[in-house]
Amino acid sequence: MDQQPAQKQVGTGLPGPYSVGRYAGKLQEWMRERARVQLIGEVTGVGRSKVQAYFELRDADGAIPCAIWLNDLERAGLSDGALRDGAEVVISGGLDYYPGGGQASPNFCFRATHVRLAGEGDLIARLEALRKQLRAEGLFELQKQLHRPRLPKAIGVVTAETGAARRDLLAGLQRRGWGGSVIWGFAPVQDRHAAPAIGRAVQDLAARPEVEAIVVTRGGGSLADLWAFCDETLCRTVAMLRVPVVSAVGHERDKTLIDDVAAVACSTPTHAAEAAVPLDCIAARESLERCAVSLRRAGEGAVGTRSRHLGALARGPARALQRERGKLNQKIREIRAASERGLAERAASQKRIGSVVLERARNRAAGADMEKRQAALRRAMVALRAHEPERTLERGYALVEGEGGEPLGSAAEVSAEERISLRFSDGRVRARPERDDAA
Amino acid sequence: MDESERDLSVMTQPDSYEAAVERLEEIIDRLDSGQAGLRETLDLCKEGRELVKYCAAELDEVGEGLKELRLDDLAAKLEVGSEPS
Numbered sequence: 256m257d258q259q260p261a262q263k264q265v266g267t268g269l270p271g272p273y274s275v276g277r278y279a280g281k282l283q284e285w286m287r288e289r290a291r292v293q294l295i296g297e298v299t300g301v302g303r304s305k306v307q308a309y310f311e312l313r314d315a316d317g318a319i320p321c322a323i324w325l326n327d328l329e330r331a332g333l334s335d336g337a338l339r340d341g342a343e344v345v346i347s348g349g350l351d352y353y354p355g356g357g358q359a360s361p362n363f364c365f366r367a368t369h370v371r372l373a374g375e376g377d378l379i380a381r382l383e384a385l386r387k388q389l390r391a392e393g394l395f396e397l398q399k400q401l402h403r404p405r406l407p408k409a410i411g412v413v414t415a416e417t418g419a420a421r422r423d424l425l426a427g428l429q430r431r432g433w434g435g436s437v438i439w440g441f442a443p444v445q446d447r448h449a450a451p452a453i454g455r456a457v458q459d460l461a462a463r464p465e466v467e468a469i470v471v472t473r474g475g476g477s478l479a480d481l482w483a484f485c486d487e488t489l490c491r492t493v494a495m496l497r498v499p500v501v502s503a504v505g506h507e508r509d510k511t512l513i514d515d516v517a518a519v520a521c522s523t524p525t526h527a528a529e530a531a532v533p534l535d536c537i538a539a540r541e542s543l544e545r546c547a548v549s550l551r552r553a554g555e556g557a558v559g560t561r562s563r564h565l566g567a568l569a570r571g572p573a574r575a576l577q578r579e580r581g582k583l584n585q586k587i588r589e590i591r592a593a594s595e596r597g598l599a600e601r602a603a604s605q606k607r608i609g610s611v612v613l614e615r616a617r618n619r620a621a622g623a624d625m626e627k628r629q630a631a632l633r634r635a636m637v638a639l640r641a642h643e644p645e646r647t648l649e650r651g652y653a654l655v656e657g658e659g660g661e662p663l664g665s666a667a668e669v670s671a672e673e674r675i676s677l678r679f680s681d682g683r684v685r686a687r688p689e690r691d692d693a694a
Numbered sequence: 695m696d697e698s699e700r701d702l703s704v705m706t707q708p709d710s711y712e713a714a715v716e717r718l719e720e721i722i723d724r725l726d727s728g729q730a731g732l733r734e735t736l737d738l739c740k741e742g743r744e745l746v747k748y749c750a751a752e753l754d755e756v757g758e759g760l761k762e763l764r765l766d767d768l769a770a771k772l773e774v775g776s777e778p779s
Contacts, residue, residue, distance in 0.1 A: 406711040408755055411765070428760060435756040440765040459765055534711070540753055546718055547746045553725040554739035561732055 279354030279361060286350040286363075294319070294365065295377055297447045297482070298342045308338060309364070312346065313447065315488050321346060323367040331370045341446035343373035343479040378478045382485050385512055389487075394494035398518040401499040405534040407467035409436035411460030411498075413453055416441040420472040420503070420524040427528025432536035438466060443483075444473040450486030454493075461498040468531045469496070471513060472503040472524045484511035493517060503527035648680035656683075708745065711752045718745045 296312035296319075303309075309322040323331075323346070328338065338344070346367040355361035389395065414420045416439070428437070440456030443449045453471065460466050471493070473481070483489070484504045490512045493500050499518035503526060504511045514520035521527040618625050640646065644654060655663045656676045663669050669688050677684045708714035721742045724730055730738060 404710060404712070405715075406752055406756065425760070433756050434759045434761075436761045436763060438763045438765050438768065456765060459769065463768070536753055536756060539715075539749075540757075543746055543749050543753070546722060546742070549722050549725065550739050550742040550746065553735060557730075557732055557735040557739075 276354065279352070283352040283354055286352045289350045291347065291349040293345055293347050294321075295343070295345045295373055295381065298338060298344055299340050299447050301338055301340055310338070312344070312365070315450070315486055320362075320364045321348075321367055322351075322364040323348075323370055327368050328370065333370065333372070337372060338370065343378060343482055344370055345373050345377055346370045373479060375478050378482060378485075382478075382512060385485065385487055385490075386515060389490060389494070389512065389516065394491065395515050397494050398496070398500055398516060401497070401518055403499045403518060403530075403533065404467050405532075406536070406539075407435060407532060409438060409463075409465040409467060410531045411438045411440055411457075411463070411466045411469040413440040413442055413456040413460070413469065413471045414473055414524075415444045418444065418474055420474050423524035424470060424472060424503075424528050427525040428532060431529065431532055431534070432540070433528075433532045433534075434536075435532070436465070438463065445476065445480050445483060447483075449483030450489040453483065454486075454489045457489075457493060457496060457500065461496045466498055468499050468501060470501045470503065470524075470527045470531050471517070472527050473505070474524075475506040478511075481505050481511050484513040486512075489513065490516045501527045501530045645680065648678065654678040708748055711749060714745045714749050714752075718742060718749070721745070 294312055296314045299311045299313055299318075301308065301310040303325070305325075307322050307324050308328055309320065311318045312321050313319075346365070347369040348365055348367040351364055351366035353359075353362040353364075412421070412424060414424070421439075425437070438460060440460050442452035442456045444453070457469055457471065460469050471484070473484075478485075481504055484502070493502075493513055494516040500513075500516075501519045501521060502511070502513045502517035503521040503524050504513060506522060510520075519530045521530050648654060654677070655669055656678055657663050657668070657672050658674050658676070660676070663672065663675065669675055672688060675686050675688055677686055708717060721738045725735060725738055725742075
């Protein structure tokens with residue numbers, strides 16, 4: 256700002272003093288000369304006078320008072336009520352200053368000459384910048400590293416008290432047969448109060464030791480409607496929580512920043528219920544029952560099989576004993592039979608001996624007849640001996656025998672043999688007969 | 695694993711439902727394999743029954759109907775409780 260040192264420097268050594276009105280006028284000129292720009296932010300505190308509408312435009316980092324002449328506002332073509340608290344808008348204009356007067360108060364503002372609702376493009380651009388920044392800081396990974404219990408006893412839920420998301424989430428939990436505790440952290444889900452309130456709720460829920468997972472949810476809407484869930488402060492808060500957060504904001508196509516930092520991002524409150532309580536309790540009870548049956552069968556089977564085996568083993572010795580006893584009895588029977596047979600034979604033998612003894616006794620009793628008979632017998636034996644072949648052999652003859660030892664009595668029989676044996680009184684000589692081929 | 699260690703492992707309380715279920719599945723697999731001896735089978739059955747009991751208790755805790763609480767009510771109670779008498 257141009258300073259005109261019209262007055263002599265006194266006191267502090269600074270220029271002036273100037274008349275305030277003149278200074279205010281110069282300030283107004285200086286401000287109006289600043290560059291005209293576009294601002295994007297959330298509208299709050301909308302009010303109207305006869306000639307202008309005024310509001311604050313703010314985001315997480317700051318705010319600026321704004322004003323727009325009513326005729327400029329009409330030219331902007333916004334629908335009735337579009338310029339309302341919570342609306343995300345883009346305004347065009349520049350700095351302005353109303354110096355006031357004797358009775359009127361001075362006023363600084365951003366004088367908007369045009370206003371439009373922020374489009375998806377504007378918000379997406381802001382969202383992408385934030386997303387890039389938070390990802391670069393590693394804030395997307397922190398929640399994903401947290402352990403999520405499959406069967407939490409208590410979960411916290413941040414949502415609007417009257418929204419359909421609340422009903423859908425409850426229905427999803429009940430469908431899984433889950434009957435734990437739900438701690439509701441109700442919060443607005445769409446306006447400038449939403450992000451701070453949601454942030455406080457998740458922090459308070461995370462501070463409760465019984466809470467094992469937190470669901471943040473709301474129904475669908477435009478990106479502007481869901482903008483609270485892209486709030487940088489809220490997303491940083493969620494990223495740093497020690498409790499896993501399941502986000503289910505908007506519909507599947509809506510991708511808010513809280514979805515990026517959360518442990519799990521779901522498309523609907525129903526899916527969020529499944530992510531917060533991963534275990535289907537109904538199926539788990541059935542599975543547990545099957546496990547119990549398997550264990551019972553395994554235990555009974557192991558004992559039953561082995562006890563049957565043991566029983567068989569226990570009966571083994573008795574069976575073996577019985578088998579051996581049977582063999583023994585058989586032996587006894589055989590021995591008895593053999594013994595009886597032996598006794599009978601011995602009796603027969605004794606009987607025979609007795610007969611011989613008796614015979615001899617009888618012979619002795621016979622006297623001279625016996626001696627006569629013996630003399631006759633001796634004579635017969637001498638006569639018989641005279642005819643024995645051995646006697647003939649002793650006289651120098653030989654007996655021709657075949658290979659089998661049979662006597663051969665003719666030349667024809669000898670010729671038929673391959674080998675013959677000549678038996679002399681003092682031994683044998685083996686020979687091979689020569690055939691007279693000519694004969 | 696010696697006998698004392700096995701006994702200790704049987705008696706150890708699982709850390710969580712999922713840890714219990716994971717161990718239970720291991721036990722069932724081992725029993726189904728038919729490779730466990732009698733003593734091991736009986737030990738596994740005993741451990742398995744304890745785990746089933748634990749899991750059933752965990753499920754029972756969330757099986758009595760959904761309870762709804764409000765964070766602001768809990769916070770109010772906490773503040774009342776913390777006020778000096």
